[in-house]
Amino acid sequence: MNLALLFDEDFVAPDRAILTGRRLSHLHTVLKVAAGDHIPVGRSNGLMGTGEVVRLTSTEAELRVTLDQQPPPSVPLTLVLAMPRPKMFRRVLQTCASLGIKDLWLINSYKVEKSFWQTPWLSEDNLRENLTLGLEQARDTVMPTVHIRKLFKPFVEDELPGILAGKRALVAHPGTPTPCPVHLDEPAVLCVGPEGGFTHYEVGKLEEAGCEGVHLGPRILRVETAVPVLISRLFDACG
CATH class of the missing domain: 2.40.240.20 (Hypothetical PUA domain-like; domain 1)
Structure with missing residues (x-):
């Protein structure tokens, strides 16, 4: 603390x-x-x-x-994250809060098991507790906002285009031709899939909404590793 x-x-x-x-x-x-x-x-x-x-x-x-x-400046990044496995969800929450993410959207995906949405870590009290731990670690005070969307297609078609407006829109997905950009100087939205990645259909829907596919190279990373690597690559999160 x-x-x-x-x-x-x-x-x-x-x-x-x-x-x-x-x-x-x-x-x-x-x-x-x-x-x-x-x-x-x-x-x-x-x-x-x-x-x-x-x-x-x-x-x-x-x-x-x-x-x-004043608290440290936030990172101008909206993170759209397929619901992780509960055992890693707490760590991902704390990491996002520590790195200055203030807008987090938890979404469904084909490879997200239904049981993930039943975890007690999604309760309001547990969300606040884990976000608090991340803020205390980084000496920050601004509590992130967490949005929960359990239906993929309605979110991508109805809400995501508005979230992307005026921002650089990216979806992290292995096998795409474009390396993840570095040192962005503009607000951005980053979509990160579950273990095993988004399906081709889901990547296509995200691209239709305006996202650009990017990759981190040939290595396949766990979500809890990929998230901080992506954030730190896109922005100087600890600066």
Whole structure:
């Protein structure tokens, strides 16, 4: 936890916040703070700054909060991602949040198993928790927006063209002739398929909507590896 992300419900006064649970445990066991110590904090979708520990017990930590710093800039990339396997979904969420992705669309695909959509990691609380972990890792405060679309064709035909408007549109797919571009200086949309990739039909529909097929070379990568590689190739995500 490189930054303690604070939510509205944590504040008991404009400049006072109470930490419990996971964040309190981190203060005790990892940071080993004491009263008078300062830690990096940020308010969800707001400013960053410092929190002075004014009271610390086994059940809560009270912080005097000063917020006077802007969060890092976001990456101008909309990520359209076929729903990953649940065991890797948490890591992908955290990675996207850490790298500055603010607009994430989870979509269906032929190779996405129906059971993937039943995972508890899609609940609002679990989405927020994993996105929070990613933001805290990167010292960011702006919570990504996650859209869930369980029908591929209606999404691609009815919604995707509007999402692509005014942006460079790409679909990552092995075997396409064009290498993935680097160092973009314009907003972009990136579509990434499931394990095994999009079907030829799905790639065709994405191309009809305006996407350009690109590849990362001859190696086939897992989704959890391909996503950060693609983002970092397209934009200087850690700059």
